[in-house]
Structures are given as structure tokens and as C-alpha cells.
Amino acid sequence: MGLLDDIANKAAGDSANPLASHLMEMIHSQPGGLSGLLQNFHDKGLGELVTSWVGTGQNLPISADQIEYVLGSEQVQQLAAKLGIRSGVVSSQLAQLLPTVVDKLTPNGEVPHQSSLLETGITLLKSLSKTATDAA
Numbered sequence: 001m002g003l004l005d006d007i008a009n010k011a012a013g014d015s016a017n018p019l020a021s022h023l024m025e026m027i028h029s030q031p032g033g034l035s036g037l038l039q040n041f042h043d044k045g046l047g048e049l050v051t052s053w054v055g056t057g058q059n060l061p062i063s064a065d066q067i068e069y070v071l072g073s074e075q076v077q078q079l080a081a082k083l084g085i086r087s088g089v090v091s092s093q094l095a096q097l098l099p100t101v102v103d104k105l106t107p108n109g110e111v112p113h114q115s116s117l118l119e120t121g122i123t124l125l126k127s128l129s130k131t132a133t134d135a136a
Helices: 003-014 018-031 033-043 047-052 063-069 075-081 088-103 114-134
Strands: none
Touching: 018 033, 018 088, 033 047, 033 063, 033 088, 033 114, 047 088, 063 075, 063 088, 075 088
């Protein structure tokens, strides 16, 4: 079982945001994990966006189309199938969620070591589930 799987499982008892859990799994499944995902954005010409998410300043927005461009429509469709919603909805929700997740996983403006990532991820999933519960 991988690191982000551990995060998702530890927060699963009170997770009301299944997209956040699946996003954490998706990050984990990327070659290189979070660093690999961020490198994909750089490779596709969107490094400025992810640099803002990792940094300590304001997060630049990303569009649903840019999400699909970087992640690939197949990966977005797979996530949509797991959640039982349309891929366009997943792309839009990921465009809102991913900057926040990356920002929270990199609280000091750097990609953390694996042990810190576990603790940060658990806290993040718990806060996202509270936010989703409060909004309901």
C-alpha cells in the first residue's frame, strides 16, 4: 500500500469528499508522485501555474481544459467513472480542487519528504471532508 493510499484510508472514515480521496490516489499513481505530477505541468508549459500552487503566494487558477490537457482525457474519464459523474464535471472540480491540494501538500513552498506528505495529506483530507459536510 502506498503513501497516499494510507492518507486516503486514514481519512476515509470521515471523508465526505470522494473527489479529494481519488485525487490523492491519482497523485500517488503518477510516476514520481507529487513531484512527477508537477513535472507534467512544467513539461506541458504550465509550470507557472504549479509554481504558484507550491509557492507561498496566491494560487493561479487553472481551467478544466488545462486539467484535461495535462492529465489526459483518459485519466479524467477513469476518475469520472469511479465517481459516477461526467468527465467535464470532474475536470471542472479538479480545476478548483487541485491548486488547493497542491498548495496544502506543500505548506512551506517546497515539495515535502514522504513522511511529511503523509501527515499533511491526512490533515488535508480531514479538512476537505469538514468543508464538504459544512456546505451540505
